[in-house]
Amino acid sequence: MPVPTQLETPKNRVYTVLSFHIDLVDITGNMDVITQITPGFVGSIVKVYWIQGTPAATINRLTTLNWEIGAADIAGGAVALTTATCTPMGKVIESTAITGSSTFDRDDTLSLKSTGTTAFAEGDGYLVTIIAMDITR
Amino acid sequence: MPIPVQFETPRDRAYAAFTFHIILNDISAAADVITQFTPGFVGSIVKTFFVVGTPASTADKLFTLTWEIGDINVDGGTIALSSVAPSNCTPLGNVVASAAITGRNNFDRDDTISLKASSVTQFTQGEGTVVLICAVEVY
Numbered sequence: 001m002p003v004p005t006q007l008e009t010p011k012n013r014v015y016t017v018l019s020f021h022i023d024l025v026d027i028t029g030n031m032d033v034i035t036q037i038t039p040g041f042v043g044s045i046v047k048v049y050w051i052q053g054t055p056a057a058t059i060n061r062l063t064t065l066n067w068e069i070g071a072a073d074i075a076g077g078a079v080a081l082t083t084a085t086c087t088p089m090g091k092v093i094e095s096t097a098i099t100g101s102s103t104f105d106r107d108d109t110l111s112l113k114s115t116g117t118t119a120f121a122e123g124d125g126y127l128v129t130i131i132a133m134d135i136t137r
Numbered sequence: 138m139p140i141p142v143q144f145e146t147p148r149d150r151a152y153a154a155f156t157f158h159i160i161l162n163d164i165s166a167a168a169d170v171i172t173q174f175t176p177g178f179v180g181s182i183v184k185t186f187f188v189v190g191t192p193a194s195t196a197d198k199l200f201t202l203t204w205e206i207g208d209i210n211v212d213g214g215t216i217a218l219s220s221v222a223p224s225n226c227t228p229l230g231n232v233v234a235s236a237a238i239t240g241r242n243n244f245d246r247d248d249t250i251s252l253k254a255s256s257v258t259q260f261t262q263g264e265g266t267v268v269l270i271c272a273v274e275v276y
Contacts, residue, residue: 111230
């Protein structure tokens with residue numbers, strides 16, 4: 001019997017946050033930055049952004065970070081970091097819009113990958129990921 | 138009107154994730170790494186792991202992290218970090234799972250949670266993020 005509308009729990013109305021501190025100099029190429037964490041619940045990635053800590057100063061350095069669920073990139077959600085944007089401290093760098101392939105199951109893994117990397121010489125910050133949980137599953 | 142049983146949302150299906158950035162060489166001896174934070178909700182610790190940031194390169198360093206609710210250790214859930222070959226503190230992004238959590242992992246609204254280090258041979262470099270996933274009792 002279907003659940004009457006007035007008793008339905010709204011989907012995706014509970015959120016949690018994963019934030020990871022990253023030293024930019026540790027990203028030396030196109031590589032895994034986080035390899036296969038398993039949140040252990042059903043959810044979807046709804047927002048990603050970077051908060052700059054120590055600014056990057058050496059010019060012409062860059063990398064792009066994107067989440068992957070299992071072996072598939074999420075559609076959108078890429079965070080493009082460059083020396084020019086990685087300053088001053090506290091700067092928030094939004095990802096591109098998340099347009100799909102962002103839902104994961106209880107046993108799915110999430111990985112963070114870097115691409116288009118010219119290694120930074122300094123700088124760090126936090127990658128913040130907002131996850132909507134499906135509390136009905 | 139109360140929600141009929143068949144329409145209830147199962148308990149413990151909402152989760153909260155806490156992340157804590159840790160510099161490995163700040164842990165110089167068996168000591169608190171996090172001292173008594175209060176989540177402020179009823180829940181249970183269901184998963185914890187460590188994600189390597191800056192790798193540790195000097196060999197033979199180690200410690201173990203244990204969660205504590207109030208003054209009582211959680212059963213299981215320990216995270217053993219070690220640069221003893223084969224090191225689990227490298228490469229960037231490596232995920233170090235905890236031991237299985239087997240009990241004493243429930244906390245109340247006013248309970249405190251602490252993270253303790255033990256069996257420490259001090260690291261000389263390295264950092265990462267401890268992730269703590271808690272199931273939240275939503276009603």
